[in-house]
Amino acid sequence: MIRLLVINGPNLNMLGIREPGIYGRYTLGDLEVMLRESFPEISFTFFQSNHEGAIVDEIQRAYGVMDGIIINPAAYTHTSIAILDALKAVGLPAVEVHLSDISARESFRRHSYISAACLATIAGRHFEGYREAASLLIIHLS
Numbered sequence: 001m002i003r004l005l006v007i008n009g010p011n012l013n014m015l016g017i018r019e020p021g022i023y024g025r026y027t028l029g030d031l032e033v034m035l036r037e038s039f040p041e042i043s044f045t046f047f048q049s050n051h052e053g054a055i056v057d058e059i060q061r062a063y064g065v066m067d068g069i070i071i072n073p074a075a076y077t078h079t080s081i082a083i084l085d086a087l088k089a090v091g092l093p094a095v096e097v098h099l100s101d102i103s104a105r106e107s108f109r110r111h112s113y114i115s116a117a118c119l120a121t122i123a124g125r126h127f128e129g130y131r132e133a134a135s136l137l138i139i140h141l142s
Contacts, residue, residue: 001043002141003136005066006035007055008048009074009104015099024099024126031127038131042138052080055110059086068137069094070130077102077112088116096135 008028011018016027032046045066048057053077062069076083077098087094098112101124109126115121120136122129 002068002138003043003045004137005062005069005128006032006044006046006059006070006072007058007069008046009055009072009076010050011113012072012074013048013050026127028061031130034127035065035130035134039138042134052076052082055080056082058084059083060091060131063090066092067141068092070097070112070133070137071095071118072097072099072130073114075115079113081110081113084117087114093137094118095136096120096121097129097133099126099129100124 013028015031016025028048032044035044049055049058049114057064059069060063069087071087071094073080073083077096081120094117096112096118098121102112111122120134125132
């Protein structure tokens with residue numbers, strides 16, 4: 001069974017409440033249900049934190065335990081070399097996901113440090129982006 005870690009960064013615990021015009025009305029719990037129902041053959045572990053170091057720790061814990069990572073680093077996308085380095089260190093295949101299209105938003109949101117350690121970046125597809133990320137990782141790992 002393929003084991004995927006799904007990491008969500010800061011403020012994603014507020015999905016459904018935070019700027020629903022951008023992020024939608026579904027919650028993080030809804031995302032977890034959708035992924036489990038879409039891929040019953042996959043063992044998912046979900047993690048969310050508002051703290052950069054906690055995300056780095058979770059990526060490091062995945063080494064030797066998980067087969068791949070889906071990561072939405074949220075605001076840390078644009079600032080965190082530490083998360084980039086952690087992804088590179090563990091060497092697990094990863095796909096970066098963003099609910100909104102970061103290339104069409106404010107200029108400071110257009111650069112991703114994280115993408116340098118990922119097989120692909122999926123942006124602007126809302127929850128469907130996570131489903132696409134899981135599919136990419138399944139294909140890559142098969």
